[in-house]
Amino acid sequence: MESQGILSEGFGIQKKEQNCYDTKMKHMMKILLLIVATNFVTIYFLSMADSQLQYSDLQSSKHRNSVSSEGFLNATQLELMSCRSYIDNLRIELKSSRSELQELQSQLNSEETHRNLSSLEVEDDHLLGDLKDEEMKLSLGYHKLPLGKNPKMGSEIVSSYGSACLRLKDELAKYMSYQVGGECPVDDVSAQNLMLMGCEPLPRRRCHPKSPKNYIEPTPKPMSLWSIPPDTSIVWDSYPCKNYSCLVQRWRHPGVFDCKDCFDLGRREATRWKNDNDYDYGIDKVLALKPNGTIRIGLDIGGGAGTFAARMMERNVTIITTTMNFGGPFNSFISSRGLLSMHMTISQRFPFFENTLDIVHSMHVLSEWIPEVMFEFIIYDIYRILRPGGLFWLDHFFCKTEKLNETYIPMLERVNFRPLRWNIWKKADNGVFKNELYLTAVFEKPMA
Numbered sequence: 001m002e003s004q005g006i007l008s009e010g011f012g013i014q015k016k017e018q019n020c021y022d023t024k025m026k027h028m029m030k031i032l033l034l035i036v037a038t039n040f041v042t043i044y045f046l047s048m049a050d051s052q053l054q055y056s057d058l059q060s061s062k063h064r065n066s067v068s069s070e071g072f073l074n075a076t077q078l079e080l081m082s083c084r085s086y087i088d089n090l091r092i093e094l095k096s097s098r099s100e101l102q103e104l105q106s107q108l109n110s111e112e113t114h115r116n117l118s119s120l121e122v123e124d125d126h127l128l129g130d131l132k133d134e135e136m137k138l139s140l141g142y143h144k145l146p147l148g149k150n151p152k153m154g155s156e157i158v159s160s161y162g163s164a165c166l167r168l169k170d171e172l173a174k175y176m177s178y179q180v181g182g183e184c185p186v187d188d189v190s191a192q193n194l195m196l197m198g199c200e201p202l203p204r205r206r207c208h209p210k211s212p213k214n215y216i217e218p219t220p221k222p223m224s225l226w227s228i229p230p231d232t233s234i235v236w237d238s239y240p241c242k243n244y245s246c247l248v249q250r251w252r253h254p255g256v257f258d259c260k261d262c263f264d265l266g267r268r269e270a271t272r273w274k275n276d277n278d279y280d281y282g283i284d285k286v287l288a289l290k291p292n293g294t295i296r297i298g299l300d301i302g303g304g305a306g307t308f309a310a311r312m313m314e315r316n317v318t319i320i321t322t323t324m325n326f327g328g329p330f331n332s333f334i335s336s337r338g339l340l341s342m343h344m345t346i347s348q349r350f351p352f353f354e355n356t357l358d359i360v361h362s363m364h365v366l367s368e369w370i371p372e373v374m375f376e377f378i379i380y381d382i383y384r385i386l387r388p389g390g391l392f393w394l395d396h397f398f399c400k401t402e403k404l405n406e407t408y409i410p411m412l413e414r415v416n417f418r419p420l421r422w423n424i425w426k427k428a429d430n431g432v433f434k435n436e437l438y439l440t441a442v443f444e445k446p447m448a
Contacts, residue, residue, distance in 0.1 A: 136176045139203040140165070164198025172199065178207040186210055188238035192325060192343075200348050210235050221338045225310040226265050229336035234329050247328055258326035262305035263333065269307045278423045279440065283311050286393060286442055289420050295358045295391065299350065302365030306334035306341065313339065317359075346370065346378065352385040360386060361393040368399035372407060379415050383445060392417060392443040398427050401435050408439075417443035 142156045149155040165172055171194055178184055184207035191202060214232045218224060231243045241247045244263065251261035261267055276282030287295050295317055300308045303321035312319045320340045323330045334341035342351075346365060360382050370378070382392055399408060404424070412419075420442045427436040 133173050133176050135178075135180065135206070136172060136203070139176065139205070159204060160201060161203045162195070162199040162201060165194070165203065168194060168197060168199055171197075172203075176203065176205065178205065180206045182207055184209050186235065186237040188325060195345055196324075198347065200345055210237070218336055218338070222314070224336065224338040225313065226270075227337075228263075228265065229333065233336050234332040236329075238325075239328055241328065257328070258324075259304040259328075259330070262307070262330075263328065265305075265307075269305065272307055273311050279425060279438070281393070281395070281421070281440060281442070283308075283315065286391065286421075287315065287317075289442060289444075290358075290389070290391065294389075298357050298359035298361065299352070299385070301360065301362035302346065303334075303361075303363075305330060306337055306339045308361055308363070309334070309339045310337060319359075319361075347374070350381050350385050354384045355387045357385050357390060358387060359391045359393065361395060363395035364398075366394065367397050368403060372411075375408075376411050376415075379411065379417075383415050383417065386445045388445055388447045390445045391420075392445070394439065394441050394443065397439045397441075398436055399439075401437050404437055404439065412443070416446060418446055420444050 139159060140161055142158045144156055145153065171190065175187060175191055175194060184205060194200075194202060212232050212235050216230055216232060218233065219227045219229070228244050228248065231245075236242045241250065247263040249264075250257060251264060251267070262269060273280070273283045276285040297318050298312070298320075300306075300319050300321045303309060303319075303323055306321045306323075309319035309321045318340070320342055321334055322342045322344050323334065324343065324345065325331055331341045331343045344351075366375070366378065386392060397408075422439075422441045424437055424439050427434070427438045430436070
């Protein structure tokens with residue numbers, strides 16, 4: 001039965017391709033017939049004009065001896081006017097033929113574009129055909145527009161999903177396994193792993209996420225910026241710690257965690273970006289690089305627990321923080337502080353329009369661990385979303401000493417950022433013999 005399905009699918013594809021070929025041949029025949037007809041019209045009018053000229057010559061010779069020179073000239077002028085009339089009509093016919101030819105060519109190009117899109121759909125259908133779960137096919141497949149063809153979108157719409165999703169069929173099948181309309185599985189870790197492997201954005205699902213028990217209203221602003229949220233604000237199933245007290249105290253215990261002490265708002269977070277020196281820039285000093293009030297909105301890439309955004313909010317600057325939930329509920333914690341968070345990896349294109357943000361900040365995340373080619377794409381994407389005169393604050397970037405001058409400084413120059421402030425020092429937190437450097441700098445996107 002499976003082989004019969006494959007054969008029928010193959011015959012279906014061949015039939016689509018044959019229909020496309022037949023359509024193209026019909027358009028080509030129309031164009032050929034139009035060219036032939038145009039040539040016949042041209043020959044006809046030219047032959048008519050030629051015969052009229054020959055006839056007028058004979059008539060002129062018969063009467064040459066019987067009419068005066070003045071009469072002969074008048075007759076000739078009338079005959080020339082008649083020929084010009086034929087030629088003008090011929091030009092009108094040719095112009096009309098050209099218009100019809102251009103219209104047919106346009107239709108043919110439209111058919112070609114539609115055929116290319118159809119071939120992409122057929123290719124996607126092949127990939128989607130391998131999916132066993134019907135819910136996956138519904139979420140990822142093409143859907144007809146209910147109001148008909150749209151000039152901007154065509155006749156179908158498809159949900160966006162990461163390029164690697166269809167290469168991770170088993171993991172994706174697990175992610176899409178749920179009861180429609182029921183409660184979603186608590187699979188934050190496996191879903192995040194899908195994102196890290198390139199399945200980003202994740203497909204939409206038709207289920208309800210598990211809600212926290214005994215949820216209470218959040219702490220109002222501005223108290224929420226520096227308050228630990230209640231434990232009932234999130235679902236703890238996916239995390240090693242089962243309450244915020246555990247997260248706040250984990251810096252005291254052995255083990256490697258991402259942003260290990262970020263949840264303790266009374267420790268390093270309480271003073272971060274307040275003071276200014278050659279190693280740690282202060283927010284007020286950076287904002288003073290631009291006219292007062294012109295830094296209003298921005299992005300913090302990999303912003304941990306959202307403290308940079310909290311400091312900026314105190315200065316009436318709105319910051320969106322991107323972060324992942326590595327070993328802790330970072331996105332939930334940021335939102336509980338009354339700040340905006342986005343759960344996304346560094347691999348995804350920033351979802352902002354070009355020339356819109358006043359400032360982009362990143363601490364530690366943009367560093368040598370990212371492949372060089374990808375790093376350059378990211379820097380260009382930051383340049384894209386910054387407005388002219390916007391600031392890129394590269395905070396505690398680290399790399400091997402020789403790589404700084406060989407790779408990263410030339411890269412930043414190629415992107416065309418203008419340095420406003422720049423400090424380099426030895427990175428010793430992982431050992432003085434590792435030959436690594438820290439770089440903190442503020443760059444400006446040129447005004448023109």
